[in-house]
Amino acid sequence: MWYRGGVGQWSWILHRVTGVGVLVFLCLHILDTFLIILGPEQYNHIIALYRVPLFRVMEVGLFASVLFHALNGVRIILIDFWVDLTRFQRRLFYAEVACFVVVMIPVAYLMLRPVFGW
Amino acid sequence: MLVDVRIKRFRPEQDAQPRWAAYRVEAEPTDRVLDALNTVKWRHDGSLAFRRSCAHGICGSDAMMINGRNRLACKVLIRDLRPPIVIEPMRGFPVAKDLIVDMDGFFAKYRSVKPYLITEEPAPQAERPQSPEQRERFEDTTKCILCGACTTSCPSFWANREYLGPAAIVQAHRFLFDSRDHGAAERLPVLNERSGVWRCRTIFNCTEACPRGINVTKAIGEVKKLLLRQSVK
Secondary structure, rough: OOOOOOHHHHHHHHHHHHHHHHHHHHHHHHHHHHHHOOOOHHHHHHHHHHHHHHHHHHHHHHHHHHOOOOHHHHHHHHHOOHHHHHHHHHHHHHHHHHHHHHHHHHHHHHHHHHHHOO | EEEEEEEEEOOOOOOOEEEEEEEEEEEOOEEEEHHHHHHHHHHHOOOOOOOOOOOOOOOOOEEEOOOOOOEEOOOEEEOOOOOOEEEEEOOOEEEEEOOOOHHHHHHHHHHHOOOOOOOOOOOOOOOOOOHHHHHOOOOOHHHOOOOOOOHHHHHHHHHHHOOOHHHHHHHHHHHHHHOOOOOHHHHHHHOOOOOOHHHHOOOOHHHHOOOOOOOOHHHHHHHHHHHHHHOOO
């Protein structure tokens, strides 16, 4: 099902992928919190998994997903309520990407610093 | 010059699945894709089936997927495409033969939004006058030629064939925003259904596919806002 759509199509696909990603994390998070019924020691043991460097890198991915999903959602809301913005939809997407990068760089640095010892 | 053309072919009488066929045709850079298709049909393989009528971008018969995008074959020049030229039928409609798709469902949806003037006012002696501003309100959506390029570029339509699709909504818009028309009460319930405008995800493939340059996403957005205002009232 290949179609050479524009930025609108790709942002829509990313919106879906990040949305599902965040949902999967949420289910995982509900599950790990629920494991408190096994007792404090077991819970701590399981939660310690989040300290593994790989998990921290994945958390950066989680933050990126939430951030993209939120920014893209705002872009769609703006276009849906102020339909004249449809003329600038590509520029709005590029502005969204710029906001994403500006926020992601310091956040990724701060989140990964403890793991990589920066 | 010689141009490589790859066409997704399907002959229902002998093919279980569509198959790709390659042709090398003589064409000028300023020729249109339609000319290349005619060359294939007239000189290489007479069994190739595709629709065309006016061949000048007005009738909307020859919409197809060219190099991954929905275009009218009569409006795309060969020099503007990167070879090989890959031609497929529009996505989402049943394929009848080769590049010919079954558009019955498309026109059924078109008819469902009642794309004609609805008014209780008696017919006047001359015309029904309208100011330039009132006419301008729906100018963009009068340009639709019902080629189907927008509807078959829409991921929401691919996912759910019940969706009215951009073309039918554009036609509804053309009458909803016409000051002479009073048919909103008949059209809006159709547009407000689960298969109506709310399936639109503001993806813009329709706007980019429209060979007439209609801002389809804006028209759909205006219909959405109209429905919202009606329900808030």
